[in-house]
Amino acid sequence: MQKKVKSIMTIAFLGLALLLNLNMGCSKFQPAIGYNKNYQPDQPIPFDHSLHVGTYQMKCQYCHNQVERTKHANIPALSTCMNCHVQVKTDSPYIKEMNEKYQKGESIEWVRVHMLPDHVQFNHSAHVQKGVSCATCHGPIDTMNVVKQFSDLSMGWCVNCHRQSENKAPTNCSTCHH
Ligand code: HEC
Ligand code: HEC
Ligand code: HEC
Ligand code: HEC
Ligand code: HEC
Incomplete structure (x- = not known):
């Protein structure tokens, strides 16, 4: 034995x-999956964070409304967009396309920007509830017309912040690895 x-x-x-x-x-x-710093894929609808968050001052949580409660930050459903866009800018071809999909009960296939490898576990709520701001990890999203990956998402990046004494965040392997 x-x-x-x-x-x-x-x-x-x-x-x-x-x-x-x-x-x-x-x-x-x-490079590992997470290392795609500055990765900035085109999206099927050119959704502009700098317009919605910068110019119109929308809160992140208006759309990513599960981020304080769950592991993953949700991408909003089309119904969230249509709260405004049944009335706003209805002459735009993009808004027309969104409305057609919405009427048919379809969704938009957004292209994922951030992607940690499967062996890593990350939890949004643990960070957001401790007061780590979105901008610390995601940068100035309110100025981005197309979202790009701001941090390299490497193990060193995670561990360096966990080590800082004011954070009191765990650094044992099983915190982040299954
Ligand atoms: C009006 C709704 C809306 C608001 C407000 C909003 N977002 Fe988003 N966000 C989206 C949509 C839709 C996507 C997916 C399309 C894209 O990547 O642009 C997205 C994508 C993202 C992504 C990339 C997700 C991935 O695929 O990895 C991040 C990070 C993000 N948002 C952060 C924020 C932050 C931080 C704020 C506030 C400063 C914010 N968002 C405000 C709708 C919104
Ligand atoms: C401590 C760093 C950190 C903070 C703070 C943070 N994020 Fe993230 N975010 C990440 C990482 C890492 C990923 C990739 C997660 C994965 O691939 O599993 C991510 C992914 C995302 C995604 C894509 C969906 C997902 O969960 O994979 C969205 C949307 C997002 N973040 C929005 C936000 C918003 C909005 C806030 C603030 C309320 C926020 N994030 C705060 C690190 C952070
Ligand atoms: C709180 C209201 C509100 C919400 C919710 C909202 N938008 Fe907007 N959106 C606006 C405003 C205001 C404009 C600017 C309209 C103008 O230029 O006159 C705009 C503009 C746009 C445009 C540019 C249209 C063009 O052709 O110029 C797109 C695309 C767009 N939004 C997509 C989205 C998507 C996708 C969502 C959901 C993830 C969303 N919006 C959610 C208010 C909103
Ligand atoms: C900017 C600082 C910062 C960064 C970057 C960061 N973290 Fe954290 N992390 C924290 C803080 C603060 C806590 C909360 C500690 C507590 O609950 O007291 C935390 C908690 C966690 C927890 C929950 C621990 C538990 O048992 O409650 C996990 C899992 C985690 N982080 C994984 C990651 C991963 C994976 C990354 C990189 C992709 C990362 N973190 C990047 C600051 C950070
Ligand atoms: C705070 C979160 C965190 C902690 C704690 C952590 N890791 Fe990681 N680890 C990551 C992230 C994120 C990645 C993926 C990105 C990368 O490869 O740098 C990773 C990747 C790895 C890899 C894979 C490298 C590759 O190329 O695929 C190994 C092996 C690893 N970690 C071992 C460990 C060991 C052993 C410990 C404990 C001494 C540990 N990790 C603690 C976040 C963490």
């Missing part, structure tokens, strides 16, 4: 060492 536990631990340790090693060897050529 003792022996078995020991060998399992050795395998686990070797597995981890291998992972870390592989990362060192390949990172120059194959």
